[in-house]
Amino acid sequence: SGRWACARALVKEFEEKCGTPDARLKQIADALTVEMHAGLASEGGSKLKMLISYVDNLPTGDEEGIFYALDLGGTNFRVLRVELGGRERGVVHQEFAEASIPPALMSGSSDALFDYIAEKLAAFVADEERIYEQPAGKERELGFTFSFPVMQNSINSGTLIRWTKGFSIDDAVGQDVVVEITKALKRKGVDMRVAALVNDTIGTLAGGRHSNPDVSVAVILGTGSNAAYVERAQAIPKWHGPLPKSGEMAINMEWGNFRSSHLPLTEYDSAMDAESLNPGEQIFEKLISGMYLGEVLRRVLLRLAEETCFFGDEVPAKLKSPFILRTPEMSAMHHDTSADLKVVDDKLRSILEISHTSLKKRRVVVELCDITASRGARLAAAGIFGVLKKTGKDVVKDNGEKTIIAMDGGLFEHYTEYRKCLEKTVFELLGDTTGSSVVFQHYNDGSGIGAALLAASHSLYL
Ligand code: ADP
Numbered sequence: 001s002g003r004w005a006c007a008r009a010l011v012k013e014f015e016e017k018c019g020t021p022d023a024r025l026k027q028i029a030d031a032l033t034v035e036m037h038a039g040l041a042s043e044g045g046s047k048l049k050m051l052i053s054y055v056d057n058l059p060t061g062d063e064e065g066i067f068y069a070l071d072l073g074g075t076n077f078r079v080l081r082v083e084l085g086g087r088e089r090g091v092v093h094q095e096f097a098e099a100s101i102p103p104a105l106m107s108g109s110s111d112a113l114f115d116y117i118a119e120k121l122a123a124f125v126a127d128e129e130r131i132y133e134q135p136a137g138k139e140r141e142l143g144f145t146f147s148f149p150v151m152q153n154s155i156n157s158g159t160l161i162r163w164t165k166g167f168s169i170d171d172a173v174g175q176d177v178v179v180e181i182t183k184a185l186k187r188k189g190v191d192m193r194v195a196a197l198v199n200d201t202i203g204t205l206a207g208g209r210h211s212n213p214d215v216s217v218a219v220i221l222g223t224g225s226n227a228a229y230v231e232r233a234q235a236i237p238k239w240h241g242p243l244p245k246s247g248e249m250a251i252n253m254e255w256g257n258f259r260s261s262h263l264p265l266t267e268y269d270s271a272m273d274a275e276s277l278n279p280g281e282q283i284f285e286k287l288i289s290g291m292y293l294g295e296v297l298r299r300v301l302l303r304l305a306e307e308t309c310f311f312g313d314e315v316p317a318k319l320k321s322p323f324i325l326r327t328p329e330m331s332a333m334h335h336d337t338s339a340d341l342k343v344v345d346d347k348l349r350s351i352l353e354i355s356h357t358s359l360k361k362r363r364v365v366v367e368l369c370d371i372t373a374s375r376g377a378r379l380a381a382a383g384i385f386g387v388l389k390k391t392g393k394d395v396v397k398d399n400g401e402k403t404i405i406a407m408d409g410g411l412f413e414h415y416t417e418y419r420k421c422l423e424k425t426v427f428e429l430l431g432d433t434t435g436s437s438v439v440f441q442h443y444n445d446g447s448g449i450g451a452a453l454l455a456a457s458h459s460l461y462l
């Protein structure tokens with residue numbers, strides 16, 4: 001019928017606009033390396049902040065003692081205690097507690113957010129008091145993983161540049177987040193010193209390196225997306241400090257804010273961006289990360305419903321509600337292997353109150369999941385290819401050297417189709433020989449352990 005033809009045409013148009021042929025991915029990777037150079041050359045030289053992490057030594061394995069980590073990244077935050085046993089014993093023990101950030105706190109005041117976090121940390125510490133008594137005069141030390149763009153002034157200070165991932169707490173912008181959390185800890189009576197402030201990418205890089213010396217890049221694919229890597233200090237013109245002994249510096253790219261005219265943006269992306277809390281910002285992140293994939297899908301489904309009566313004569317009311325279709329739900333539909341696409345049917349009913357869809361229509365839903373997720377995964381792959389190019393790791397060395405990419409984040413961990421597509425595309429872009437020297441390694445909680453390791457190497461009590 002005419003409606004079906006219209007629906008097919010709309011899907012086809014979306015697919016074309018989302019196209020990511022290899023040639024385009026290579027242009028995107030090249031554009032990324034150009035921006036990397038510009039961001040390293042001068043402060044404000046690029047949309048890519050290429051932030052200096054003040055981490056010039058990644059963990060060696062000698063770290064020892066009990067350290068804490070606080071991981072604030074987006075939807076959840078975690079408190080960890082990690083016992084490090086030095087070269088012989090590695091990570092001896094770890095414990096954690098997790099809580100979600102109440103949505104109201106994501107747009108409230110700085111004090112309210114940090115008080116909430118400090119309270120959870122206080123409860124965590126109170127629970128352990130008898131087992132892990134601190135020696136007199138020695139404060140507990142903490143690695144604070146704070147996964148938003150921060151301009152660091154030292155390993156344990158830095159001001160918040162802006163919020164991302166749905167946070168918007170105005171009075172925190174421009175503040176030193178270590179001062180803020182330290183004040184909150186004091187208010188809540190927690191005796192703890194922030195020894196290291198790190199981004200989750202830097203934490204993952206550190207955690208990854210601790211378990212494998214071939215780790216030199218870290219990528220987060222969770223609510224948001226970002227990457228970090230080890231750069232030669234000589235290749236950072238904007239660094240005016242003393243050259244580190246190691247000759248290296250870990251760089252937090254803040255690649256979520258990358259944009260380029262080569263990115264395949266559709267009208268759905270533009271509308272989502274315009275209505276977001278941070279219009280014009282984090283364009284790459286909005287194409288590839290978990291917070292946004294489901295929302296793009298919802299927008300396409302809504303258009304289908306409006307223009308082709310895809311779900312009946314009336315547009316389902318729930319479909320008009322922003323962010324109602326979350327990426328884990330999209331992923332469940334995408335992975336539906338049942339002959340009658342039962343999971344798709346279930347999700348459409350339970351989330352969108354859409355019932356009685358034909359199998360043919362459910363197949364279209366899966367197709368749209370695939371288009372959206374593949375675009376994201378292939379673009380993320382182009383980003384990784386760009387970083388490998390910048391560091392000369394896109395050409396294989398004769399010495400059998402491996403490049404290990406430390407990966408973390410719920411999207412990479414749980415969205416199998418996305419992950420497979422990402423890995424396959426990186427391999428494709430590198431070509432067979434180099435491709436087989438690059439390995440993806442998932443480090444669950446790498447960022448938390450990495451933060452504890454960096455707290456250890458920057459301890460006052462060494
Ligand atoms: P954060 O990025 O907030 O630090 P995570 O790394 O745990 O936290 O990532 C959480 C994100 O991962 C969610 O917002 C969601 O987008 C994505 N995610 C979680 N579970 C799944 C899943 N089963 N399928 C696809 N994406 C998922």
Ligand code: MG
Nearest residue numbers: 073074200222
């Ligand atoms: Mg995280």
